[in-house]
Amino acid sequence: MNSGTTKFYSVSFLFLAMLASRSATAEVVKIGSAAPTTGSIAHIGKDIENGALLAVEEINAKGLTIDGKKIELQLDRQDDAADPKTATQVAQRLVDDKVVAVVGHGNSGASIPASRIYYDAGIVQISPGTTNPVYTQQGFRTAYRVVGTDAQLGPALAQYAHETQKLKNVAIVDDATAYGQGLADVFRQRAKSLGMEVLSTDETNDKAIDFRAILTKIKSERPESIFYGGMDSTAGPFVKQAKQLGIDVPVFTGDGACTDKLSELAGSAVDQVVCAEAGRDIKAMPGGKDFGIRYEKRFHQPAEVYAPFAYDAVYIIVDAMRRANSVDASKILSAMPTTDYNGVTGKINFDNHGDLQHGVVSLYDYKAEKKTLLDVVKM
Structure with a gap:
C-alpha cells in the first residue's frame, strides 16, 4: 500500500468517524413543509418553504437541546401543487415520514382536506397562509394558523370600499376554490350589510386565463367596483382584461393576489387594485426589517x-418542544394551546380554535x- 492510498483511507475513516460522532450526538427531528412549489403560484409556495427553511437553518446553527439531547432539525419539503387531492397525499407522506409537526399548507383548498389527516395522526399543523374560517372550525385540535382569516379580510375590504371610497355597488367574481369563494362570500355579506348593492356574482376557476365573457357581462352592469376572489395568477389577467375592455373601476382582492407579481401579470392596470393581507406589512412587523x-x-x-409567517411557525413549534421538554408529536401538540410567543410577525397567542387572538389586516x-x-x- 503506497502513501497516497494510506492517506485516502485515513481521510475516509476520519470522515466516517465524523458522521458517526454526529449521529451519536444529535437526534434528527423532522418538521414538514407543505406548499405549492410548482404550478401557477409556485412563487408563493417557494416563499413559504424558504421562510421555514431559514428558521430551521438558524436554529441548527445556534444549536438546539431538548431533554438533554442535541437536536438537529430537518425540513421535510413537499409540493402540494395547491391541489386538494395532492395535498392529502402529501399530508399522508409527511405522517409516514414521522414528522413531529407541519408548516403548511399554503392555501385553503389544500389545508382543509389535509387537516383531517394531521388530526387523525395527532400532528400539529400550522398554516402560514390559510385564511378560510372553515380550516379551524372543524374541531381539529391540531389545526393552527399564524395569519388572520377571510372573516377579517373580507369585511375590511368592504368597509374600505363603502366608507372610504364611497362606492355604492359591486360586481363579485371568484375562482371557485375554498379560498376565493370563501373570501368572496364574506366580502359580499359585509358589503350588503353596509348598504352596497351586489350587482352580480360569477364564478371562474383557478386555471382560467380568459375572462372576457364574464367581464363583458359585468361591463353592461356599469359597476362602481369589482371584487375578485382568487390568487395573483388569475387576478393579474382578470384586472388587465378589465382595463382593456374599458372597465375603469377599483378592483378589490385578498392576500392571495396581493403580491409584487400581480404587477407583472396585470401591468399598468394593477393601479386599479386595492388588496388586503391578513397580517402586518413586513416593514411594520416588529422583526420585519432584520x-x-x-x-x-x-x-x-x-x-x-x-415567508415571515412560515418562519414564525417553525419557531413556535420549537418553542412548544422546549416547553414540553420533548420532541414527541403528542407532547408538542399538548403544549400548543399555551403558546405565548413574540415573533417576527408580532405577538402570537392562539384562541381555543387555533386562530390568532390579535389579528390585523393590512390594506x-x-x-x-x-x-x-x-x-x-x-380586528
Whole structure:
C-alpha cells in the first residue's frame, strides 16, 4: 500500500468517524413543509418553504437541546401543487415520514382536506397562509394558523370600499376554490350589510386565463367596483382584461393576489387594485426589517407575502418542544394551546380554535405599479 492510498483511507475513516460522532450526538427531528412549489403560484409556495427553511437553518446553527439531547432539525419539503387531492397525499407522506409537526399548507383548498389527516395522526399543523374560517372550525385540535382569516379580510375590504371610497355597488367574481369563494362570500355579506348593492356574482376557476365573457357581462352592469376572489395568477389577467375592455373601476382582492407579481401579470392596470393581507406589512412587523435582510441574503430575492409567517411557525413549534421538554408529536401538540410567543410577525397567542387572538389586516394599493401600504386595521 503506497502513501497516497494510506492517506485516502485515513481521510475516509476520519470522515466516517465524523458522521458517526454526529449521529451519536444529535437526534434528527423532522418538521414538514407543505406548499405549492410548482404550478401557477409556485412563487408563493417557494416563499413559504424558504421562510421555514431559514428558521430551521438558524436554529441548527445556534444549536438546539431538548431533554438533554442535541437536536438537529430537518425540513421535510413537499409540493402540494395547491391541489386538494395532492395535498392529502402529501399530508399522508409527511405522517409516514414521522414528522413531529407541519408548516403548511399554503392555501385553503389544500389545508382543509389535509387537516383531517394531521388530526387523525395527532400532528400539529400550522398554516402560514390559510385564511378560510372553515380550516379551524372543524374541531381539529391540531389545526393552527399564524395569519388572520377571510372573516377579517373580507369585511375590511368592504368597509374600505363603502366608507372610504364611497362606492355604492359591486360586481363579485371568484375562482371557485375554498379560498376565493370563501373570501368572496364574506366580502359580499359585509358589503350588503353596509348598504352596497351586489350587482352580480360569477364564478371562474383557478386555471382560467380568459375572462372576457364574464367581464363583458359585468361591463353592461356599469359597476362602481369589482371584487375578485382568487390568487395573483388569475387576478393579474382578470384586472388587465378589465382595463382593456374599458372597465375603469377599483378592483378589490385578498392576500392571495396581493403580491409584487400581480404587477407583472396585470401591468399598468394593477393601479386599479386595492388588496388586503391578513397580517402586518413586513416593514411594520416588529422583526420585519432584520428578517427581510436575512431572507434576501440567504435566497437572493425579497420575501413575498408568507415567508415571515412560515418562519414564525417553525419557531413556535420549537418553542412548544422546549416547553414540553420533548420532541414527541403528542407532547408538542399538548403544549400548543399555551403558546405565548413574540415573533417576527408580532405577538402570537392562539384562541381555543387555533386562530390568532390579535389579528390585523393590512390594506394596499398600487402606485405606478408598486405595491404601497394604505392602512392597518386591527380586528
